[in-house]
Amino acid sequence: MSDFRPEPQRRPDWAALVIAVFLALVAGVMLWDSARLADLGGYSGVGPASVPRVVAYCLLGLAGWTALAAFRGDFPEREPQNPSPILWIVAGLAAQLMLLHIAGFSIATGILFAFTARAFGKRNLAMTLPIGIVFAFAVWVIFAKLLMLHLPPGPLEHLFFPGG
Amino acid sequence: MGAFDFLMQGLATAAEPMMLLYALIGVTLGTAVGVLPGIGPALTVALLLPVTYRLDPAGSLIMFAGIYYGGMYGGSTTSILLNTPGESASIITALEGNKMARRGRGGPALATAAIGSFVAGLIATLLLAFLAPSIVQIALKMGPRENFALMVLAFVTVSAALGDSALRGLTSLFLGLALACVGIDQLTGQARLSFGVPELLDGIEVTTMAVAMFAVGEALAIAGTRVQADESVTAVKGSVWMSRKDWARSWKPWLRGTAIGFPIGAMPAGGAEIGTFLSYATEKKLSKHPEEFGNGAIEGVAGPEAANNASAAGTLVPLLTLGLPTSATAAIMLAGFQQFGLQPGPLLFATNPTLVWGLIASLLIANAMLLILNLPLIGLWVKLLTVPKPWLYAGILLFATLGTIGANPSSFELGMLLGFGVLGYVMRLFGYPIAPIVVGLILGPMAEQQLRRALSISQGDWTVLVQSPIAATLLALAALALIVPLILRARGKGQVLTQMAGDED
Numbered sequence: 001m002s003d004f005r006p007e008p009q010r011r012p013d014w015a016a017l018v019i020a021v022f023l024a025l026v027a028g029v030m031l032w033d034s035a036r037l038a039d040l041g042g043y044s045g046v047g048p049a050s051v052p053r054v055v056a057y058c059l060l061g062l063a064g065w066t067a068l069a070a071f072r073g074d075f076p077e078r079e080p081q082n083p084s085p086i087l088w089i090v091a092g093l094a095a096q097l098m099l100l101h102i103a104g105f106s107i108a109t110g111i112l113f114a115f116t117a118r119a120f121g122k123r124n125l126a127m128t129l130p131i132g133i134v135f136a137f138a139v140w141v142i143f144a145k146l147l148m149l150h151l152p153p154g155p156l157e158h159l160f161f162p163g164g
Numbered sequence: 165m166g167a168f169d170f171l172m173q174g175l176a177t178a179a180e181p182m183m184l185l186y187a188l189i190g191v192t193l194g195t196a197v198g199v200l201p202g203i204g205p206a207l208t209v210a211l212l213l214p215v216t217y218r219l220d221p222a223g224s225l226i227m228f229a230g231i232y233y234g235g236m237y238g239g240s241t242t243s244i245l246l247n248t249p250g251e252s253a254s255i256i257t258a259l260e261g262n263k264m265a266r267r268g269r270g271g272p273a274l275a276t277a278a279i280g281s282f283v284a285g286l287i288a289t290l291l292l293a294f295l296a297p298s299i300v301q302i303a304l305k306m307g308p309r310e311n312f313a314l315m316v317l318a319f320v321t322v323s324a325a326l327g328d329s330a331l332r333g334l335t336s337l338f339l340g341l342a343l344a345c346v347g348i349d350q351l352t353g354q355a356r357l358s359f360g361v362p363e364l365l366d367g368i369e370v371t372t373m374a375v376a377m378f379a380v381g382e383a384l385a386i387a388g389t390r391v392q393a394d395e396s397v398t399a400v401k402g403s404v405w406m407s408r409k410d411w412a413r414s415w416k417p418w419l420r421g422t423a424i425g426f427p428i429g430a431m432p433a434g435g436a437e438i439g440t441f442l443s444y445a446t447e448k449k450l451s452k453h454p455e456e457f458g459n460g461a462i463e464g465v466a467g468p469e470a471a472n473n474a475s476a477a478g479t480l481v482p483l484l485t486l487g488l489p490t491s492a493t494a495a496i497m498l499a500g501f502q503q504f505g506l507q508p509g510p511l512l513f514a515t516n517p518t519l520v521w522g523l524i525a526s527l528l529i530a531n532a533m534l535l536i537l538n539l540p541l542i543g544l545w546v547k548l549l550t551v552p553k554p555w556l557y558a559g560i561l562l563f564a565t566l567g568t569i570g571a572n573p574s575s576f577e578l579g580m581l582l583g584f585g586v587l588g589y590v591m592r593l594f595g596y597p598i599a600p601i602v603v604g605l606i607l608g609p610m611a612e613q614q615l616r617r618a619l620s621i622s623q624g625d626w627t628v629l630v631q632s633p634i635a636a637t638l639l640a641l642a643a644l645a646l647i648v649p650l651i652l653r654a655r656g657k658g659q660v661l662t663q664m665a666g667d668e669d
Contacts, residue, residue: 045624097578
């Protein structure tokens with residue numbers, strides 16, 4: 001898409017090295033966890049700890065391979081990223097999960113809605129927040145009242161459906 | 165009874181008013197998500213899983229299949245009018261289709277895509293109906309070791325054979341397998357990798373993971389991209405109908421596309437994309453007008469569109485007969501079956517023939533509905549493309565979290581959604597494919613169970629795995645699928661494989 005072609009990287013790809021470390025960590029946790037299982041292999045000789053161990057060793061191997069690729073600069077170029085929209089969405093999801101049981105589905109999800117809209121360019125929270133809450137409330141009515149899905153109610157839901 | 169009688173019985177089931185309604189909802193939703201760039205059938209089915217929990221199993225599965233077929237139809241509309249593929253199997257359609265639309269031939273391009281999809285869907289669904297019973301016969305003879313070998317083959321082809329890097333494909337797969345180990349061991353009841361957290365004892369919810377990967381990960385990736393693609397919708401000018409010449413140039417590519425797409429979908433190689441690439445290459449080679457390729461050749465739309473619909477039907481062959489998903493959408497559909505306590509595979513044909521044959525027959529009906537939805541009503545779908553991005557993605561995330569909360573209203577589950585969403589974003593950023601991690605999570609526990617059963621039967625003798633001819637052949641194929649692409653890439657011929665990279669759907 002872009003016209004410029006970046007210089008081939010000489011120094012190790014640090015982000016890829018972090019991935020290699022992450023993979024090794026996952027493998028380490030799996031090995032540590034499988035070590036405390038009673039390995040009831042029974043007739044097969046393959047118990048509950050065997051498969052996690054095999055997967056862990058494969059992940060260790062892949063971590064080594066990733067590290068090698070990182071030093072050789074084999075990873076593809078990454079597109080430049082805008083951090084702020086991503087943080088808005090993550091903040092929206094985090095706010096929703098923390099507020100879900102306190103403020104109820106509509107308000108918590110309305111916040112997520114408004115934050116996501118902001119990440120994609122609708123910056124006016126004073127407008128998007130009410131739209132989000134109303135929309136989420138309509139969704140709550142349809143799914144919780146008509147389709148009997150259990151969606152946590154909050155003050156707003158109790159206001160309109162005092163019994164429920 | 166032969167396949168024909170079963171199919172007739174299935175048609176009777178599928179023609180019930182409620183089933184017709186489910187099919188209609190399915191194809192409508194499917195077309196809508198196919199049209200909208202960024203969400204595909206895999207995500208939609210994943211979103212609907214918790215919602216359909218209390219509905220009728222047959223109806224829900226008919227709806228899911230309708231979504232799958234509809235997604236394949238709808239994706240072409242976006243490719244032709246927007247030059248952005250609506251789903252990954254329509255990338256090729258964007259090449260020629262958008263050129264046709266810019267030259268004022270958008271109508272015939274949409275028509276050849278829709279009619280080609282119909283022809284391919286019809287032939288491929290009939291093939292599915294007549295092939296399934298024989299595959300079931302073979303599958304009934306397969307024991308744990310053969311099933312294990314088959315799953316190994318699926319793992320390799322989904323992760324390492326295609327895409328631009330075996331390393332990243334395998335890493336994605338093994339992360340999926342690692343997540344699959346979480347929870348209570350099926351054979352001994354010991355808790356693995358749950359760290360005393362009660363929510364983890366049941367294992368990681370497939371729907372949470374799929375929704376996080378496809379909806380949250382995708383939304384983050386699109387939000388973070390700086391370079392915005394050219395997003396002007398080309399208006400459809402002139403007649404939607406094809407001229408006599410268009411028909412003459414389209415019918416052979418439709419049939420060839422079907423012939424290419426169906427077996428590719430049926431093979432455990434993942435995704436409908438590969439068939440579309442092969443079909444495009446074939447049409448380019450056989451065309452009497454090679455100079456038109458790149459400038460809007462109708463064959464380049466007709467062939468690949470037929471191929472992607474045929475492979476959607478092809479994907480259902482291993483899913484229904486063997487219980488083996490070969491694409492992300494099929495993997496999520498498998499989770500859909502399991503949600504109703506059904507295990508697709510040879511036994512389902514025996515224990516629940518009404519459901520299986522009703523499902524297959526409903527595909528024929530869905531296909532006819534889609535032709536009507538996509539040709540006369542095309543204007544409606546084009547309007548959908550004008551929904552502004554902020555509202556679209558805010559809505560997608562709202563429904564994504566709705567599905568997760570509906571299945572399990574806990575903050576822990578939402579935390580996993582967020583965590584996997586960020587993982588999905590990082591994986592996209594670094595070029596890791598998404599399908600292997602989902603397939604690994606779903607097939608991992610099944611593969612482990614089959615392996616341990618096979619070894620229990622043999623009392624721990626590993627050589628038993630290669631002693632049956634079927635299992636040995638499947639494992640040899642898996643080894644080839646792992647090694648050959650590695651050699652190709654090492655010799656610098658990896659370009660073809662990169663182009664075939666399957667991502668979703």
